[in-house]
Amino acid sequence: MKPCEAPNANKTCWNCPAAKLKGNVDFRACGQSKEKLRELKADKQVMIECKRRPELGHFEPTITFEQCPEWESTEYGYMLRDMRVMILGIDGYLGWTLALKLGNLGCNVSGIDNHLRREMVSEKGSHSIVPIKNMEERLQAAKEVLGIDIDFRKMDLSETEKLRRFLKEVEPEAIVHYAEIPSAPYSMIDMEHAVKVQRNNVLNTLRLLYLMKDITSETSLIKLGTLGEYGSPLTGRPLFEGIFPADATLEWEGRKWSMGGELTPRDPVSFYHVSKTQDTFNVYEACKYFWLRSYDVMQGVIFGVHTEEVSADPRLRTRLDVDECVPPNTSVITNFDTRPIKDIENGDRVLTHRGSFKRVTKTFNRPYSGEMVKIDVPYVTEDLSLTPNHPVLVVEKKRKVVDGKNEYSFSEPFWMNAGKLLSQAHEPSSKYAGNLAKYQRAKKLKKKKMSISEIAEKVDAKYHTVWAWFNKEQQPQECKRRKIKDLYLVRPIPSDTEDIEAIDVREETGYGVREGDRLYTPNPANQEKKWGKWIPAQIMVDESFLKFAGYYLAEGSCGEYHVEISFGKEEDKMVENAENSFQRILGKAELIESNHKIKVKVSSKAFARLVNKLFGAGARFKRIPDWGLKLPLEKQKVLIRSYWEGDGWESEKREGEPEFCFSSNSSRLIHQLQLLLLRFRIISSLHKREREIKLSFEGREPYTIDSKQYQLSITGTSARKFARKILGRKIREPERAIEHARWEKEYCLIPIRNIWKENYDGEVLNLEVENDNSYNILGHAVHNCFGTVINRFASQAALGIPLTVYGEGEQIRGFIALEDAMECMVRLIISPPEPGQYDVVNQVSGVHKIKNLADTVARVSNEKFDLDVKIQRLENPRVEADRHPFEAVARKLPGEFGFVPKVSPEKEVTRMLELLTQPEIRERIREKVHLIIPETFWSGEKREADVLEVYQPGTKEAGIFTGKLNTVLPEDIVAKIQASEKTPVKKRAKISANGGDPQKEESEVEGEE
Known part of the structure; x- marks a missing residue:
């Protein structure tokens, strides 16, 4: 770049973040500008120090970037050599892309991220359409491919002390703030999500401003706002760049006021936009009070996937996001039991498709009338019932012939909608x-x-x-009966393992007086004083305790002051085992014999409370504690074996084929045992029997109670595994062993016996689950049912499905392509504002109508990619004007920073479709296509939007209003852009170098999306 051509060539040390402003005068202390200070103290000099060149001492801040050897010329202007830039939210769509670009320019890039974006997208049951690597792999790829070494820390902005230390360590010269929740729909789901957005965006930004004041006050802050803060004024008032221009006036009742320098009115359209607006005021005030410096970037709707850096290697790709249900009695596996989905509450932990128990963050219900898919699978008592769009985790069996023999393998698990699963069924011949x-x-x-x-x-x-x-x-x-030959349902095997060595009785029960390693019963008159006998303060979770636990769950009872286990007189071996267990745990045990039973008993109020808390009291309420489901297999084996000895039996299903059975009156316990057996790769069938029991006591009227008994039966190959792994027997495998279930890695694969559809009219429910965002119904994994408009259109077009336009599609918005947005950010980073300066830039390269954008995407899809894409209008979930004027003022970036947009919507859509139509990515879109339709209305209502109309692209009239982009681009640049927009569409094999833009409305740089 030639001297003086750089837009920031004449900026001085006063703008440089390496300048130490606490020279002979601390300007923040006096709260005055440099010029005001000179007026007040004409005999004083304004001087600074340079952090990079301390040998210069104090000097006047008059050296320009062009003159300073610390600044070097680049295509974007003068840039501070090895500039230290910290990116908050570095793992996101924009953060990662900018990190690679800055690193490629020679900046020292650091950043933090708490991976909240990944969690949010997972929470909504979605994933990045473009597959992205985890942060460790990303960083390694950046080093290998681009030679960039990024200093990354996993951190939340709310972790004040961690962030304070990192700021002191890095001493950034620019901070880019992307670490905010970026989704309007997410903020409108309900109160919890709205509060989460406000807390994350507003409070964390305020925390950052105070840390900058204390640690890095000279650092330039580039904060991402949004053009949506302004709303869409129905008066047609231009969207000035954050602050009214100097010549702006307000006239009312014959009087006029100057509005110059005042903040442009805001009219946010969601709680997300409200949080951004509050950020604007906080940053504005911090610059005024703390003499911080900041650019507030009001960015238009961003779109695209391409920059030179992210396209250099598949591992460097940035994310690309796009923004159903079961009947109320369907059983869901929790960490305690299997219960109807209607009884699941926020905070409950459910088994996910990864075999972990995760917390439910939200429950949903809605009325539903239509077809329900029913699936009959072995080993459970109920049929699965799902809406056709509800995803189910399945695997496909694959065959290949090797040396004349069939060999079988299974695919990786993938999600398939229940309706599609039904379409795979066929009637078997017999x-x-x-x-x-x-x-x-x-x-x-x-x-x-x-x-x-x-x-x-x-x-x-x-x-x-x-x-x-x-x-x-x-x-x-x-x-x-309709079977599905080569598809199996996936039943996850619980994988969480966590050993517990001992239980603190006082901590677990809140009862007793501890003295050293002993726990005493408290004195009734004074609960803090010991009284009576003691038990160990800590009970070891060892073989003795787990044997006791198994016997208790099978044959035990618990009162207020005692725990006892009953055996038949012939069960002398178990009596001995139980007595020994009590002796090892508590050092005491009592044997009580009656006509037909022997009871092993221990009297201790503290121990009775512990047993009741951990394992429950009463046959219907027995359970295994949460930690018991995570114990190592060796410990769980002891528990299962002792339970089977107490309440199980063995029979012979057929000659030489053993069958092992468990029974219990507790639904919770029997389902937990079924889960534990899965960890040993033992599959069991669950049966339920309901019966009436008549009871009569002397002096009382006889009465009847309903009783349910649950039974697990283990047969075939699993029975032989049970004999070997649990009971320790030697047992011979037959020459040909057949098992319906298959085992693959961490999953049990279950065949589908029958699948059909039924009509249903009632309520359906769904769950949001942290991280994995899936849950298990009857043991089988199902999924619970973000992005920008062009990204959504391109994703839909890649599948050839209708593009979804909300309402009339007359909404007008400002847009900018990813590549152009990154250039804007670089230009802002290398041209810092003055101390105390708060400035706003509107980052937008085009103004477009939504329906015209849909036309552009459909036209490119159909003519360049031979797709057949239509457009459908949906009921608008937002509360907004469908028709409105729109004029965005974007003069600063082109006028002061030298930015000229290079990427039109058509050019970027072509790039996107070249990527999204690749088979593996198209399949990722197909997996989540049901999530692209909005289900959250701004009113908070949860339902699918109604389809209003389906039409061919290019058949709609222009409409009443046109958008306008008010810029200061030179006339030759404007003419070049307008000419490129009229370039005829060409087939993919002959795409021109500059792509081509959609036709635009009459304006300086206009268009519709």
């Missing part, structure tokens, strides 16, 4: 289904007085089969 037609014909022949032999010959059936039809009334039935 002799019974085939005989139905023969039977119908045989009935007609029988009326002709033909013999059984004659009929059998005519219908091509065996004699005894025809005889059974007419003599035993064994009539063949129509086969209604």
